[in-house]
Amino acid sequence: MEHRSAQAKQELILQEFLEKHHFDPPAAILPQLRIVTQKERDTLLKKGDPIHAVYIILEGQYTVSEAWSNGAIFIFTELGPGDFICEMECYQGAQAVQYNLICKSDSLLLAVPVEGFLAWQAVDPKLCQMLIQSLIRKLGSSARTASQMPIAPGIVKFARFLIGYCRENGIDSRQEVTVRMTREDLSYNLGLSVRTINRLVQSLRERNALTVRSGKIHITADQLPLLRSILPDSDPSR
The missing domain is CATH 2.60.120.10 (Jelly Rolls)
Incomplete structure (x- = not known):
């Protein structure tokens, strides 16, 4: 029925x-x-x-x-x-x-x-x-x-997104921000595959631009300048 x-x-x-x-x-x-x-x-x-x-x-x-x-x-x-x-x-x-x-x-x-x-x-x-x-x-x-949205390498888009996320979640007034999004959420928001997201996370981790604990991305106030350095000089998110 x-x-x-x-x-x-x-x-x-x-x-x-x-x-x-x-x-x-x-x-x-x-x-x-x-x-x-x-x-x-x-x-x-x-x-x-x-x-x-x-x-x-x-x-x-x-x-x-x-x-x-x-x-x-x-x-x-x-x-x-x-x-x-x-x-x-x-x-x-x-x-x-x-x-x-x-x-x-x-x-x-x-x-x-x-x-x-x-x-x-x-x-x-x-x-x-x-x-x-x-x-x-x-x-x-x-x-x-x-x-x-100018064409940009994936790592630039990811860094730009993380910088914006940190600003929205008060990085200026706290020592660390936890990115409370799954890899699938990041994939959806950025239009990148989950595999690409994982590769970019590892690359930024090796640059000490972020930390991963229990699968979650953590970014400290000291790491934020490292993320900004990935962006082109003319990028407004720097």
Whole structure:
């Protein structure tokens, strides 16, 4: 009974979405459309995942992080309602995702199998119009993000984050700050993999820029200048 109720709710969400935007998908693909529900911090896709569907965000926000081959440089893009996910890969015939896509808030998405999406966009101008608008937003978001968050090595981004964390937690009035965040939390906030976070922690530990006790990162007032020295001279966080 509960399963049927959830299914009926998803069918209603789908129907309302299609009617709201006057979409007219081919009858053959209607049974293939499905609603996906995600919670904040859920990972929708990670680098290397196979591409089976194109997603349309109905509700919620997502962060896209793209890592360069050395794992040290990242570019962030924000996505919201009306934006498409994996549509470019679909057109390119790509087989795997080249970025990580993390849910920033509770979200609803419409998942459309790749072949179904290609068939739908070929006959529905309303869908193409939404797709074009999404691409325009993505270009704008990428440009804004690039100007606000310059490309930087991972260790610079991590040091900048730790300096900000220490300031927010009163390093000026106390001898030591404990970073009360798991490696997964740091990964989510910085867009770096957990493996990269662990590598950066070890690097900063070797420089005596932080201490690790019982798995927690500790930073003293004396270590803060060492963190600042990692940043470029022009960085406002120094």
